[in-house]
Amino acid sequence: MKQRATLADVARSAGVSKTTASLVLNGKGEANISEETRQRVATAAAALHFRPHGVARALTRRRADVLGIVCAIDPFVEQVHHHEFEHTLLSAIFSRAMERGYNPLIYNYPPLDAGPERLLRYADGRSDAFILIFPPAECILLKRLHALAIPAVAVMSRETHAEALWVDSDHEAGIQALVGHLAELGHQKIAYLTGPPEEEAVAARVAAFRKALTERGLPVREEWIEPYLWDTEETHNTLKRLLCQPDRPTALLTWYDFAAGDVYLAARQLNLRIPEDLSVVGFDDTHSATILSPALTTVRQDPEGMGRAAVDLALNALSWEVTTSHARTAVSPIQLVVRDSTSPPGRPAEPAMPTSVVVQWTARQESDLSSGVEEH
Amino acid sequence: MKQRATLADVARSAGVSKTTASLVLNGKGEANISEETRQRVATAAAALHFRPHGVARALTRRRADVLGIVCAIDPFVEQVHHHEFEHTLLSAIFSRAMERGYNPLIYNYPPLDAGPERLLRYADGRSDAFILIFPPAECILLKRLHALAIPAVAVMSRETHAEALWVDSDHEAGIQALVGHLAELGHQKIAYLTGPPEEEAVAARVAAFRKALTERGLPVREEWIEPYLWDTEETHNTLKRLLCQPDRPTALLTWYDFAAGDVYLAARQLNLRIPEDLSVVGFDDTHSATILSPALTTVRQDPEGMGRAAVDLALNALSWEVTTSHARTAVSPIQLVVRDSTSPPGRPAEPAMPTSVVVQWTARQESDLSSGVEEH
DNA sequence: TTAGGTTAGTGAACCGGTTTACCGGCTCAC
DNA sequence: GTGAGCCGGTAAACCGGTTCACTAACCTAA
Numbered sequence: 001m002k003q004r005a006t007l008a009d010v011a012r013s014a015g016v017s018k019t020t021a022s023l024v025l026n027g028k029g030e031a032n033i034s035e036e037t038r039q040r041v042a043t044a045a046a047a048l049h050f051r052p053h054g055v056a057r058a059l060t061r062r063r064a065d066v067l068g069i070v071c072a073i074d075p076f077v078e079q080v081h082h083h084e085f086e087h088t089l090l091s092a093i094f095s096r097a098m099e100r101g102y103n104p105l106i107y108n109y110p111p112l113d114a115g116p117e118r119l120l121r122y123a124d125g126r127s128d129a130f131i132l133i134f135p136p137a138e139c140i141l142l143k144r145l146h147a148l149a150i151p152a153v154a155v156m157s158r159e160t161h162a163e164a165l166w167v168d169s170d171h172e173a174g175i176q177a178l179v180g181h182l183a184e185l186g187h188q189k190i191a192y193l194t195g196p197p198e199e200e201a202v203a204a205r206v207a208a209f210r211k212a213l214t215e216r217g218l219p220v221r222e223e224w225i226e227p228y229l230w231d232t233e234e235t236h237n238t239l240k241r242l243l244c245q246p247d248r249p250t251a252l253l254t255w256y257d258f259a260a261g262d263v264y265l266a267a268r269q270l271n272l273r274i275p276e277d278l279s280v281v282g283f284d285d286t287h288s289a290t291i292l293s294p295a296l297t298t299v300r301q302d303p304e305g306m307g308r309a310a311v312d313l314a315l316n317a318l319s320w321e322v323t324t325s326h327a328r329t330a331v332s333p334i335q336l337v338v339r340d341s342t343s344p345p346g347r348p349a350e351p352a353m354p355t356s357v358v359v360q361w362t363a364r365q366e367s368d369l370s371s372g373v374e375e376h
Numbered sequence: 377m378k379q380r381a382t383l384a385d386v387a388r389s390a391g392v393s394k395t396t397a398s399l400v401l402n403g404k405g406e407a408n409i410s411e412e413t414r415q416r417v418a419t420a421a422a423a424l425h426f427r428p429h430g431v432a433r434a435l436t437r438r439r440a441d442v443l444g445i446v447c448a449i450d451p452f453v454e455q456v457h458h459h460e461f462e463h464t465l466l467s468a469i470f471s472r473a474m475e476r477g478y479n480p481l482i483y484n485y486p487p488l489d490a491g492p493e494r495l496l497r498y499a500d501g502r503s504d505a506f507i508l509i510f511p512p513a514e515c516i517l518l519k520r521l522h523a524l525a526i527p528a529v530a531v532m533s534r535e536t537h538a539e540a541l542w543v544d545s546d547h548e549a550g551i552q553a554l555v556g557h558l559a560e561l562g563h564q565k566i567a568y569l570t571g572p573p574e575e576e577a578v579a580a581r582v583a584a585f586r587k588a589l590t591e592r593g594l595p596v597r598e599e600w601i602e603p604y605l606w607d608t609e610e611t612h613n614t615l616k617r618l619l620c621q622p623d624r625p626t627a628l629l630t631w632y633d634f635a636a637g638d639v640y641l642a643a644r645q646l647n648l649r650i651p652e653d654l655s656v657v658g659f660d661d662t663h664s665a666t667i668l669s670p671a672l673t674t675v676r677q678d679p680e681g682m683g684r685a686a687v688d689l690a691l692n693a694l695s696w697e698v699t700t701s702h703a704r705t706a707v708s709p710i711q712l713v714v715r716d717s718t719s720p721p722g723r724p725a726e727p728a729m730p731t732s733v734v735v736q737w738t739a740r741q742e743s744d745l746s747s748g749v750e751e752h
Numbered sequence: 753t754t755a756g757g758t759t760a761g762t763g764a765a766c767c768g769g770t771t772t773a774c775c776g777g778c779t780c781a782c
Numbered sequence: 783g784t785g786a787g788c789c790g791g792t793a794a795a796c797c798g799g800t801t802c803a804c805t806a807a808c809c810t811a812a
Contacts, residue, residue, distance in 0.1 A: 031788095032791070
C-alpha cells in the first residue's frame with residue numbers, strides 16, 4: 001500500500017475519463033452511463049483501494065462535512081467533576097453529528113482580546129457550521145461568524161437578534177418547579193445560592209426566582225440571594241452568614257448539584273440536619289445528586305436533547321432548510337426530581353421512596369424542533 | 377462581508393502575482409521580495425480581510441493540521457459518570473493538540489464488522505495522524521492505519537510490534553503499590569474485584585496482582601479474583617459470595633473507584649465496617665474516591681500526562697522526529713493515595729489525616745518522552 | 753565587452769477531485 | 783432527407799492555494 005490511488009488512476013485503469021469515474025463513484029448520472037462501464041469503474045476502484053480524498057472533495061464541493069464545536073477546554077481539564085453537564089452535552093453533540101454524517105472538529109474559544117485575523121481563522125473553510133457551547137456574553141466569535149453568514153448555534157445562551165440560532169434550558173420552568181415544590185411543602189423562607197456572576201444563565205434564573213416567590217406571595221429578601229463562588233472561603237462565609245442567623249431560611253436553592261455538596265458540608269458543621277432543619281435542592285440532576293446523602297432533590301436538564309437539537313439546527317441551517325417555517329431556537333424542557341433532601345420545614349422526610357419521583361414539569365415550547373423536545 | 381477574498385484577489389489588488397502574494401503572506405522568500413512590495417501585499421490582504429482557505433491549503437501542502445481522535449462516543453453518552461478518566465484524557469488531548477497548533481477531529485470507532493472501504497474513510501486526508509483511545513484488542517483500524525503509513529497512537533493499550541506507538545499506564549506499578557500498602561498493614565487475605573473481561577488492561581493487572589502476592593509469599597486464591605460487571609445482579613452476587621464466607625478476605629482491590637462505591641453499598645448491607653472489617657482500595661483517584669465515606673485509598677493515574685504524551689508521539693511521528701533516538705511508547709507513572717478506607721485488619725483507621733497522603737511510587741520508565749513523565 | 757551573479761518577481765503546473773458544456777452517433781418522426 | 787432528441791461519454795475549467803522553473807533588469811568582475 002504505497003501511494004494513495006487517485007481518481008485519475010481509477011479512470012485510467014478503467015479506460016474512461018475522470019468525469020465518468022467521478023459520476024459512477026458518486027452514483028450520479030444514472031441515465032448517462034452504461035451498466036457495463038459502471039461495473040468497470042467500480043471494479044477498478046476496488047482493485048486500487050480507491051477512496052476519494054476528503055480535502056480535495058471539500059475544496060470543490062465547497063463543504064467539508066465537518067461541524068465545528070467551540071468550547072472552553074481549559075476548565076475541563078482542571079475540574080472535570082464540576083463539568084458533568086458539559087461533558088454530557090458534548091458527547092451528545094458528537095454522537096448526533098456523526099449520526100448525520102458530520103465529523104466534529106474541536107476549537108477553543110478565542111482569547112477575549114483576539115484581533116479580527118485570529119477570529120477569521122475559524123472561518124477557513126474547514127468547518128461548515130459551528131456550535132458554540134456556553135458562549136460568553138457578547139461573544140465576538142459569534143458575531144463574526146454571523147457576519148460571514150456561517151451558521152452558528154449557541155448552546156446554553158440566548159441571543160436577542162432575530163436570526164440567531166440557539167438552544168437553551170428552560171431556566172424559568174426549572175426554578176418554578178423547585179420553588180413550587182418547596183412552597184407546597186410549606187416553606188416560606190427560601191434562599192438562593194445562585195451562580196457566579198460571569199455565568200450567563202444567572203440573570204435568567206434569579207429573575208425567575210424573584211418572580212416565583214412573588215407569584216406565591218412570598219417575600220423576596222435580596223440578602224438571601226448570593227453567588228456560589230466554587231469551594232472558596234468566600235462561599236463558606238456566605239453559607240455561614242446565611243444559616244447562622246436566628247431568622248434563617250428553611251430552604252435553599254443552589255446553583256447546581258455540585259454546589260449542594262458544599263452546602264451539605266456546611267450544614268453538617270453547623271449541626272443542621274437535612275432536610276429537617278434545612279431543605280436543599282440542586283440543579284442538573286448529575287451523578288452528585290444520587291450519591292449525596294440524603295439524596296438530592298433537583299431538577300433535571302436534558303443535555304442529550306439539547307445537544308441533538310443544536311446539531312440539527314446547525315445542519316438544517318446549512319441545507320437551507322431554515323426558512324420561516326423552521327425553528328431557529330429551542331428551549332429544552334426540565335423535570336423535577338424529588339428525592340430525600342426536601343421535607344416540610346421542621347419535619348423529617350417522608351419514608352424513603354422506592355425510587356426517585358420524577359415530575360414532568362410542563363415547559364414552554366417555543367420550538368417545533370423535534371429533537372429538542374422529544375422523549376425523556 | 378459578502379464573498380471570501382481569495383489569494384488572487386489580494387494579488388490583483390496589490391498589483392503583484394499570486395506567487396508573490398503567497399510568499400509574502402507566508403513569510404517566505406525573504407530575500408527575493410522588496411520591503412515595499414511586502415507592504416503593499418500586506419495592506420491589500422488586510423483591507424480585503426483575506427484569510428487563506430484552510431482546505432485549499434491542506435490540499436497543496438498535503439497536510440491538514442488536524443489530529444484525528446478515535447474514541448467510543450456512544451458509551452460516553454450513556455454513563456458519563458463512569459467515565460471520568462476517559463473524559464480527562466480526552467480533554468488533555470484536545471488541549472495539547474491545540475497548544476501545538478492542531479485541531480482535534482473526532483471519530484467514532486468503526487463497527488467491528490466494518491469492511492475495508494469503511495476503514496479507508498479514516499484515511500481520507502482530513503487528519504494527518506490519529507490517536508485511538510482504548511482501542512479494542514486486535515484493532516483493525518489501527519492495523520489499517522499502520523498499513524497506510526499514517527501515524528496512529530494507541531492510548532491505554534500496548535501493541536507488540538516494533539513500530540507501534542502507544543501510551544499506557546503502569547498497571548504493574550499500580551497494583552504493586554496497592555498490594556504493597558495492604559501487605560504492610562498486615563493483610564494476608566486479599567481479593568481482587570477485577571475488570572470486565574473485554575477491557576484490555578485486565579490481563580495486565582491480574583498478572584501483576586498474582587505476581588505481587590507471590591512475591592510477598594501470600595497465597596493466590598483464584599476464586600478471589602472475580603470480574604466487576606457494572607452494577608448488575610451478578611456483581612452483587614459475587615460480592616455476597618466473596619464477603620459472606622467465614623474465611624473471607626480482609627482486603628479488596630477493585631477495578632476502579634466507581635466499582636468501590638458498589639462495594640461500599642454491599643458492605644453496608646452485610647454489616648461490614650470499612651476499614652475495620654474490610655479494607656477497600658480503588659484505582660484512578662477520580663472524584664468518587666473523595667466523596668465516598670470513608671474516603672477511598674486508591675492509586676492515581678495521570679490521564680493529563682498520558683494525553684499530552686499521546687499527542688506528542690503522534691505529532692513527532694508526523695514531523696519525522698521519530699527516529700531510533702525518539703520514544704515510540706510511554707508508560708505513565710502511578711501514585712498511591714492513602715485515605716481512610718484501609719487499615720490493619722480488625723482495627724479502625726488511624727485518626728483522620730490532615731489531607732490525603734500521596735506516595736510517589738517509582739514507576740518503570742520505558743520512555744524518554746518528557747510529557748509522559750514530567751511533573752505531577 | 754561579456755560571462756556570471758544577484759535582485760525582484762512571474763507564469764504555469766499542480767494538488768485531487770467536481771462540474772459545465774459539448775460532442776459524435778444513432779434513432780425516430782415528419 | 784433532415785431536424786430533434788437521446789445515449790454514452792469526454793475535455794477542460796475550476797476550487798484556492800503552493801511551488802518549480804524561469805526571466806528581465808541591473809550589477810560586477812575579468
